[in-house]
Amino acid sequence: MSTSEVNGLIIVNYIGSVFLIAIGFYTMMAKKNIMKIVIGMGIVDYGINLLIVSVGFNPGGTAPIFTINELDPGTFFVDPVPQALTLTSIVIGACVTALALSLVIKIKQEYGTLDAGQIRRLRG
Amino acid sequence: MIQHFPILAIMVLFLGAFLTVLCGKNKVLRNIVVFAAMLASSVFIAFLIKPIMIDGEVITYWLGNWSPVADYAIGICLVVDQLNLFFAILVSVAVLLAGVFSFKYMSRDDTLEKYFTLFLMLSGGVMGLVLSGDLFNMFIMVEILTFAAVALTAFRNRSEGALEAAFKYLVIGVIGSSCILIGTTILYSQFHTLNLAQLSVLLHNNLQPATILAFTLLLTGFAVKAFVVPFHPVEADANAAAPSSVSVIISCVLTKAGIYGIIRIVYFLFRSMNLAPLQFILVLIGTLSMFIGVTMALAQKDFKRLLAFHSISQVGYVMTAIGLATALGVTGGLYHAINHTLFKGLLFLCAGAVFYATGTTNLDKLGGLAKRMPQTAALFLIGAFSISGLPPFNGFVSKWLIYQATYEKAVEFGNIGYAFVTIIALVVSVMTLASFIKVSQSVFFGQLPDEFKEVRETPVPMRIPMWIMAALCVGAGLLPQYMMRYLINPAVYAVMNVGNYIGSVMGPGYAEKIAGQTVEAYSSEFALAGYWSPISWLALFAIIICAFFIVSLSGGKLSKKIHSDSPSGLDPKYDTFFSGEANEHSQVGGSDLFWGFKHNLRHYFDFMHNAHSGVISDYALWAFCFLSFMIVYLFIIV
Amino acid sequence: MKKNINVRHIIVKDAADIFTPLSLVFGFYIILHGNLSPGGGFQGGVMIAASAVLIYLGYGFKTASSAINMEVIRKGEAIAAICYTCLALLGIFFGLNFCRNVFFNNGAIGDLLSSGTIAFMNYAVGFKVLTGVSFLILLMVSLLAPDSDSEHK
Numbered sequence: 001m002s003t004s005e006v007n008g009l010i011i012v013n014y015i016g017s018v019f020l021i022a023i024g025f026y027t028m029m030a031k032k033n034i035m036k037i038v039i040g041m042g043i044v045d046y047g048i049n050l051l052i053v054s055v056g057f058n059p060g061g062t063a064p065i066f067t068i069n070e071l072d073p074g075t076f077f078v079d080p081v082p083q084a085l086t087l088t089s090i091v092i093g094a095c096v097t098a099l100a101l102s103l104v105i106k107i108k109q110e111y112g113t114l115d116a117g118q119i120r121r122l123r124g
Numbered sequence: 125m126i127q128h129f130p131i132l133a134i135m136v137l138f139l140g141a142f143l144t145v146l147c148g149k150n151k152v153l154r155n156i157v158v159f160a161a162m163l164a165s166s167v168f169i170a171f172l173i174k175p176i177m178i179d180g181e182v183i184t185y186w187l188g189n190w191s192p193v194a195d196y197a198i199g200i201c202l203v204v205d206q207l208n209l210f211f212a213i214l215v216s217v218a219v220l221l222a223g224v225f226s227f228k229y230m231s232r233d234d235t236l237e238k239y240f241t242l243f244l245m246l247s248g249g250v251m252g253l254v255l256s257g258d259l260f261n262m263f264i265m266v267e268i269l270t271f272a273a274v275a276l277t278a279f280r281n282r283s284e285g286a287l288e289a290a291f292k293y294l295v296i297g298v299i300g301s302s303c304i305l306i307g308t309t310i311l312y313s314q315f316h317t318l319n320l321a322q323l324s325v326l327l328h329n330n331l332q333p334a335t336i337l338a339f340t341l342l343l344t345g346f347a348v349k350a351f352v353v354p355f356h357p358v359e360a361d362a363n364a365a366a367p368s369s370v371s372v373i374i375s376c377v378l379t380k381a382g383i384y385g386i387i388r389i390v391y392f393l394f395r396s397m398n399l400a401p402l403q404f405i406l407v408l409i410g411t412l413s414m415f416i417g418v419t420m421a422l423a424q425k426d427f428k429r430l431l432a433f434h435s436i437s438q439v440g441y442v443m444t445a446i447g448l449a450t451a452l453g454v455t456g457g458l459y460h461a462i463n464h465t466l467f468k469g470l471l472f473l474c475a476g477a478v479f480y481a482t483g484t485t486n487l488d489k490l491g492g493l494a495k496r497m498p499q500t501a502a503l504f505l506i507g508a509f510s511i512s513g514l515p516p517f518n519g520f521v522s523k524w525l526i527y528q529a530t531y532e533k534a535v536e537f538g539n540i541g542y543a544f545v546t547i548i549a550l551v552v553s554v555m556t557l558a559s560f561i562k563v564s565q566s567v568f569f570g571q572l573p574d575e576f577k578e579v580r581e582t583p584v585p586m587r588i589p590m591w592i593m594a595a596l597c598v599g600a601g602l603l604p605q606y607m608m609r610y611l612i613n614p615a616v617y618a619v620m621n622v623g624n625y626i627g628s629v630m631g632p633g634y635a636e637k638i639a640g641q642t643v644e645a646y647s648s649e650f651a652l653a654g655y656w657s658p659i660s661w662l663a664l665f666a667i668i669i670c671a672f673f674i675v676s677l678s679g680g681k682l683s684k685k686i687h688s689d690s691p692s693g694l695d696p697k698y699d700t701f702f703s704g705e706a707n708e709h710s711q712v713g714g715s716d717l718f719w720g721f722k723h724n725l726r727h728y729f730d731f732m733h734n735a736h737s738g739v740i741s742d743y744a745l746w747a748f749c750f751l752s753f754m755i756v757y758l759f760i761i762v
Numbered sequence: 763m764k765k766n767i768n769v770r771h772i773i774v775k776d777a778a779d780i781f782t783p784l785s786l787v788f789g790f791y792i793i794l795h796g797n798l799s800p801g802g803g804f805q806g807g808v809m810i811a812a813s814a815v816l817i818y819l820g821y822g823f824k825t826a827s828s829a830i831n832m833e834v835i836r837k838g839e840a841i842a843a844i845c846y847t848c849l850a851l852l853g854i855f856f857g858l859n860f861c862r863n864v865f866f867n868n869g870a871i872g873d874l875l876s877s878g879t880i881a882f883m884n885y886a887v888g889f890k891v892l893t894g895v896s897f898l899i900l901l902m903v904s905l906l907a908p909d910s911d912s913e914h915k
Contacts, residue, residue: 021302021306025748028295028299031741044298055313092267095271099271099274099275102902103278107291111288122289135860187860188861
């Protein structure tokens with residue numbers, strides 16, 4: 001693929017990430033099963049991770065790793081900072097999912113149901 | 125050496141958290157480690173007061189010595205200027221007092237090493253948020269404190285509604301954090317830097333559609349953390365379910381962290397507070413928070429849930445004052461922020477003491493505890509008078525500043541709407557006083573139920589932090605000129621004038637070179653109106669309170685005979701029938717002191733009670749509607 | 763049907779037998795070469811924690827909890843976090859700022875120890891992640907109903 005085609009194809013990433021974030025938010029708002037709300041939170045996290053990685057793309061760049069062979073100072077590579085941000089965000093997404101799933105297990109044990117319309121002892 | 129103190133203040137809290145996991149089972153060692161960590165962090169922050177607040181320096185600390193290269197910030201930095209230090213002092217005082225309180229308060233629970241680990245991680249996260257100078261670092265600290273707060277809310281698994289409150293807090297917290305992260309990403313994609321100072325210069329007069337979207341998302345994200353109006357039911361649930369020392373941190377410290385984020389985004393990063401519609405929307409959000417918080421609080425039956433709704437209304441005060449964009453407004457807002465931490469912390473600690481002694485926080489079951497716990501009753505009254513804004517206490521000073529700020533803005537800009545804000549602020553203050561009269565009547569005065577005849581006064585380790593907080597409340601009210609000279613005025617100066625911060629971070633002359641123009645600083649001169657001399661108010665107040673105590677504690681033959689000659693067909697509890705027989709004595713339930721008022725406004729209260737339905741999908745829907753509305757609004761006005 | 767369950771059980775157990783040493787060795791390789799090739803602490807740690815999950819899947823919860831001591835793992839997580847903090851504070855003791863790479867001058871590019879403190883921080887992070895994630899998964903599994911051992915009914 002030539003450089004301009006690759007440059008144009010990156011827009012698929014952006015569209016995909018916005019689509020994922022929108023689906024994730026919709027799931028959190030519209031579904032009543034709290035397991036589905038947890039899945040929605042996960043989808044929002046994945047959409048944001050895709051957005052962050054796509055931001056760092058430089059068309060025509062190579063991977064930002066200095067091994068013994070390619071040690072030219074003028075090598076053109078993609079931005080490594082968003083990759084570090086994405087890694088941190090993936091870890092945070094894993095922690096959120098773990099915490100949410102633990103809470104879902106305990107809620108099921110105590111309330112006996114997974115329906116958000118019935119888990120509402122604190123209201124008003 | 126002194127430049128290492130900010131990072132040490134953060135790291136010693138995290139190190140204490142990790143060490144607590146190791147020495148878990150040994151109770152004495154664990155208490156020593158926790159107390160040493162909190163005290164060391166407070167000492168490091170206290171040593172920073174003199175260079176920063178009094179001499180006016182700004183400490184910039186680049187992690188790993190990665191200083192800016194060719195005018196481009198490539199490292200992570202911690203910046204401590206006067207505003208950061210103001211919030212750091214607030215955080216360290218609240219954390220230290222709540223931590224000391226929780227040594228004795230949590231002693232009846234087990235697995236306490238997990239509690240203290242999470243508590244120290246929460247404190248470390250908040251301290252890292254207020255001392256950080258980098259946008260992604262702020263996001264990481266926000267995530268750390270959200271997780272720790274969620275886990276601490278669910279700490280007492282068996283108590284009523286703890287698990288569902290934690291789950292709702294997690295969902296709404298993730299929505300807020302996701303908004304902050306998307307905003308950060310959009311800013312990075314435009315400018316390829318994450319440093320606050322450099323972004324603030326590059327964004328000067330440079331608002332494109334992508335950056336407006338980032339502004340909306342960042343503002344919404346931090347508004348979720350500050351629990352203003354559409355996001356407030358979660359805070360009420362979380363505060364009711366959490367242990368009291370954690371409620372102090374959630375409602376006093378985490379909301380202020382959100383307010384700090386909003387100040388940084390609006391005043392420093394985007395510098396768009398001169399737009400009148402933006403001031404209008406912030407003042408509108410603040411006013412709605414004030415009003416909804418206090419009216420919902422009048423109808424509550426649970427002690428801590430009521431205090432949480434009052435906390436929402438006080439944060440509404442702070443938001444209104446900050447949204448005014450005048451020097452007096454920001455002064456009032458920051459002063460009210462630190463006052464709210466002090467008096468709301470005191471009130472939550474009193475609620476914790478009541479729970480420790482009696483085992484319940486239901487207003488209908490409590491009553492007459494002042495005879496058995498007199499010191500707790502006195503401390504609660506100090507807190508109640510502070511929050512209502514009565515003269516010799518600190519609430520009066522900051523509320524006076526806020527009334528004057530809104531009124532001056534109405535006069536100066538010819539905008540009658542801000543005069544309505546002053547009126548609403550006064551009415552909310554009166555309703556706060558009414559609500560606290562109801563609470564003190566139903567908890568501390570009145571008849572003592574039989575099962576609480578043997579309660580004892582709060583133990584001394586729990587009373588010491590409460591007395592210290594009460595002393596700080598009274599001190600901040602009696603000596604406002606010292607507070608303002610050393611704490612508030614430097615912070616307001618740092619909010620309004622950003623050149624000092626940028627010059628210290630990126631090297632002098634950077635802002636002028638990139639921006640190409642000089643921007644004059646906002647004026648931070650103001651003159652205080654009105655007369656307050658706290659000593660004379662204190663004398664008057666002492667006389668009144670002596671009379672009050674003499675009358676109410678002398679007992680007497682106040683009989684409570686209520687003859688039922690007008691049975692209202694609405695609710696059988698207003699009739700006096702006990703076990704099937706008509707009775708002459710009927711104790712008016714504590715939460716029903718204003719039942720006439722509530723009955724007259726029952727349509728409004730029914731609507732509000734149905735709106736706070738407790739279903740998590742509803743709260744997420746409100747959050748998303750707020751986000752959509754803000755996106756449309758900000759694109760129209762900028 | 764009992765025969766069906768046994769067959770599924772045998773296949774899962776054999777698959778776990780094959781993949782557990784693979785994931786352990788590959789995970790350690792990724793952690794050790796964090797400063798030279800893609801990967802690093804978090805990725806390698808998660809791969810090693812996957813071996814704990816494989817043991818649970820193949821052998822059931824009782825075997826997994828007797829093979830992996832939960833208390834030791836918990837203490838190990840805290841020790842790794844303290845090591846990371848102390849390595850980062852090493853910069854302050856040398857007179858420079860926090861998190862500074864203090865001995866990076868030895869070794870050529872491509873050697874294992876050529877990046878100074880970064881390599882040791884990587885090992886600390888990898889150890890913390892592997893203990894943390896495996897403790898987390900085993901804890902969540904232990905909360906489930908006790909009949910989730912080897913008979914998958």
